[in-house]
Amino acid sequence: MTLLQVEGLTKSFGGRRVLRDVCFSIAEGEIVGLVGTNGAGKSTLGDIVAGITAADSGMMTLQGSPYAPLSAQDARHVGVGVVEQLVRIDPELTVAEAVFRGTPQAGRPQAELRRQAQVLLTEVSLDADPDALIGELPHFVHPLVETARVLAEDTRLVVLDEVSAVLLPSEVTRLHAVAGRLSRQGRGVLYISHRLPEMLEVVDRVLVLREGRIALDCPSASLDPVRLAAETVGGPVSLPVRRDPSAPPPSSPADDVRVPAPARPAPSDEVALLVRNLRVPGRVEGVDLTLRQGEVVGLTGDRTSGVREIAGALTGELPALSDQAVLHGEPRSLDPSADAAALRLPVYRPDADAYGVDPGETIARTLTQEAWGTLTDLRKEIATLRGVINTVHRLDVKTMSIRTTFGALSGGDQHKLALARWMASARDVVVLHEPTRGLDVRARQQVRQLLDEATAHGTSVVVVSVDPDELADFCDRVGIVAGGRVARWIDTGELAVDSVRERIVEAATAAA
Numbered sequence: 172m173t174l175l176q177v178e179g180l181t182k183s184f185g186g187r188r189v190l191r192d193v194c195f196s197i198a199e200g201e202i203v204g205l206v207g208t209n210g211a212g213k214s215t216l217g218d219i220v221a222g223i224t225a226a227d228s229g230m231m232t233l234q235g236s237p238y239a240p241l242s243a244q245d246a247r248h249v250g251v252g253v254v255e256q257l258v259r260i261d262p263e264l265t266v267a268e269a270v271f272r273g274t275p276q277a278g279r280p281q282a283e284l285r286r287q288a289q290v291l292l293t294e295v296s297l298d299a300d301p302d303a304l305i306g307e308l309p310h311f312v313h314p315l316v317e318t319a320r321v322l323a324e325d326t327r328l329v330v331l332d333e334v335s336a337v338l339l340p341s342e343v344t345r346l347h348a349v350a351g352r353l354s355r356q357g358r359g360v361l362y363i364s365h366r367l368p369e370m371l372e373v374v375d376r377v378l379v380l381r382e383g384r385i386a387l388d389c390p391s392a393s394l395d396p397v398r399l400a401a402e403t404v405g406g407p408v409s410l411p412v413r414r415d416p417s418a419p420p421p422s423s424p425a426d427d428v429r430v431p432a433p434a435r436p437a438p439s440d441e442v443a444l445l446v447r448n449l450r451v452p453g454r455v456e457g458v459d460l461t462l463r464q465g466e467v468v469g470l471t472g473d474r475t476s477g478v479r480e481i482a483g484a485l486t487g488e489l490p491a492l493s494d495q496a497v498l499h500g501e502p503r504s505l506d507p508s509a510d511a512a513a514l515r516l517p518v519y520r521p522d523a524d525a526y527g528v529d530p531g532e533t534i535a536r537t538l539t540q541e542a543w544g545t546l547t548d549l550r551k552e553i554a555t556l557r558g559v560i561n562t563v564h565r566l567d568v569k570t571m572s573i574r575t576t577f578g579a580l581s582g583g584d585q586h587k588l589a590l591a592r593w594m595a596s597a598r599d600v601v602v603l604h605e606p607t608r609g610l611d612v613r614a615r616q617q618v619r620q621l622l623d624e625a626t627a628h629g630t631s632v633v634v635v636s637v638d639p640d641e642l643a644d645f646c647d648r649v650g651i652v653a654g655g656r657v658a659r660w661i662d663t664g665e666l667a668v669d670s671v672r673e674r675i676v677e678a679a680t681a682a683a
């Protein structure tokens with residue numbers, strides 16, 4: 172039986188028509204994937220379904236009754252819940268209070284909430300103390316707390332907006348188990364994601380949103396990730412096939428829509444960074460790291476593996492010890508208080524708080540390195556604005572003007588621009604966390620291009636990521652971290668990207 176029916180939805184922001192005549196349905200017990208490029212309108216559509224945003228026109232029915240929520244609370248009352256992409260939970264709430272906020276149990280004594288919260292947290296496989304404050308938890312677990320909250324409500328339909336983007340493969344498996352459980356209970360799930368291979372494993376049907384319309388609505392069984400990527404962008408996709416471009420690519424049913432991506436430039440033999448016996452007391456036991464000039468080395472591991480701490484030691488965010496640390500032949504210290512000798516590698520994180528960008532500032536100003544008032548020379552100003560326009564074009568940012576505010580861009584477009592801005596001044600050896608989180612398939616290749624340009628100029632990069640596709644595509648070597656050590660190095664060398672991905676998932680699962 173049909174759970175949600177959507178007919179002729181339209182939505183514009185300012186002059187930009189984001190949704191035009193969107194029609195689809197979700198049946199009871201069905202998990203429906205929603206994909207589209209960055210800025211295609213997926214979150215807008217999810218927000219309309221969840222009552223956060225109102226459509227300009229069109230209509231919806233929920234189990235046959237007219238459904239026109241005036242707010243998220245209104246939607247929750249009739250059983251439609253959402254886990255938002257950039258959820259921010261009040262840091263002063265306990266985990267148990269956060270799980271039950273907005274539900275009939277809210278306001279009950281903590282002791283009572285604790286027991287029930289524990290059950291729900293176990294269901295979403297979140298190992299968190301119900302008495303802990305939300306502010307004490309790392310930000311990436313907020314979507315899991317939200318997922319537990321959705322389970323606490325008597326929800327008939329759940330919108331999961333990019334929840335998997337921050338999760339490790341093992342955590343994605345658990346999220347999928349939750350989605351499966353919701354489906355077996357007859358509830359519906361609208362699953363928004365850019366991580367196509369994983370998404371295809373769980374959804375029954377896929378909707379592709381392109382140019383404001385549902386361009387494809389078909390069973391997931393008839394799609395593979397490459398074909399779905401091509402449907403998403405509306406044409407052939409440039410995807411890496413194997414690391415060695417001179418070897419013929421393996422034939423695949425999706426060859427007609429896959430264009431091999433250009434090969435990455437080979438790193439030089441010169442060592443840019445050498446660290447021996449890196450230790451972070453209690454977290455990292457002894458890690459050796461050699462990074463050649465122009466090399467991209469990936470690090471991945473579960474939350475307790477020590478991978479974040481290794482990165483934190485390299486960037487000076489965590490005090491650490493080593494037997495030797497050498498940057499371009501110069502001895503360095505992993506003690507951040509060692510002033511000029513401290514290593515302190517520059518670091519980028521795709522976290523809205525860490526962009527260091529004012530969301531109320533225009534795109535033009537955000538991408539301008541010079542202080543705006545110092546652009547007194549007209550030629551310089553023209554060149555600067557040309558640079559801004561080029562970047563916006565190259566990265567295919569969906570905007571009507573470079574005077575649009577940064578905060579009004581879609582999540583993916585914000586991330587691309589913030590990364591481009593950061594990479595423009597990145598030199599030498601840098602640490603990038605999750606460089607393609609929340610980005611569509613084309614944007615991922617644009618980011619890879621930014622990285623290729625930087626490495627061709629001698630920049631070396633440490634990529635810290637939960638995403639096996641990103642690691643397989645971007646890195647020359649991938650270290651699987653477990654128990655405070657690098658348990659295994661995977662040389663991506665001349666392997667096909669798909670088999671690198673499989674090895675990473677296998678090794679990471681075995682090490683967890």
Ligand SMILES: Nc1ncnc2c1ncn2[C@@H]1O[C@H](COP(=O)(O)OP(=O)(O)OP(=O)(O)O)[C@@H](O)[C@H]1O
Binds near residue numbers: 210
């Ligand atoms: N409140 C708003 N004001 C102005 N424009 C907006 C607003 N919300 C969304 N938009 C615009 O609507 C378009 C669709 O945004 P939306 O966030 O729905 O895209 P998306 O498909 O979810 O993208 P992503 O994958 O990058 O998250 C974007 O161009 C965005 O700039």
